[in-house]
Amino acid sequence: DTGVSQNPRHKITKRGQNVTFRCDPISEHNRLYWYRQTLGQGPEFLTYFQNEAQLEKSRLLSDRFSAERPKGSFSTLEIQRTEQGDSAMYLCASSAKGLAGLYNEQFFGPGTRLTVL
């Protein structure tokens, strides 16, 4: 399977605990994106990487959230001191330059559903 994979698929944690999610993009896709999606809403952009560089981070992202992509391949998203409001689906996507040199299509993973008790 050469699609985007995310682990774990589900995570239940207690408030105040730290959690880490992993995303493996499609190989050779140099852009990687993280989104958060709550029930009944569209995805909300969190951050994205081009290779190992984190190019943009949403202003909505609190300091408790950090993401890394150390070797420009897989990425991790860590949430420290989780709060009940962090409960959501966390989606990862990747993209590559198309023939026109544009990053226009994003391929999504299945998501990690986080429940904070």
Added chain:
Amino acid sequence: AQSVTQLGSHVSVSEGALVLLRCNYSSSVPPYLFWYVQYPNQGLQLLLKYTSAATLVKGINGFEAEFKKSETSFHLTKPSAHMSDAAEYFCALTDSNYQLIWGAGTKLIIKP
């Protein structure tokens, strides 16, 4: 500022009937537009995309969409709904950094 508006958070059609999901956009630059589908507890799958070539775009599962610049619309249609089409559909456009700006989604309900 760029934005996407999807009219109707829920659309209900009978099996075999025409599906029409509406999407209007606002963009100061020529947009790239997308429709994604999301089945329950799954990620998003690309249905089709408009990238300034043909204005009528055909996608997977019999869906198509027409880009109408004068109406700033990119409505999604399918001639005959199937039970397996029940899902949530998201319209999105890319900004100048090729990041996706999303609509709020439309849940498609298929009545038997």
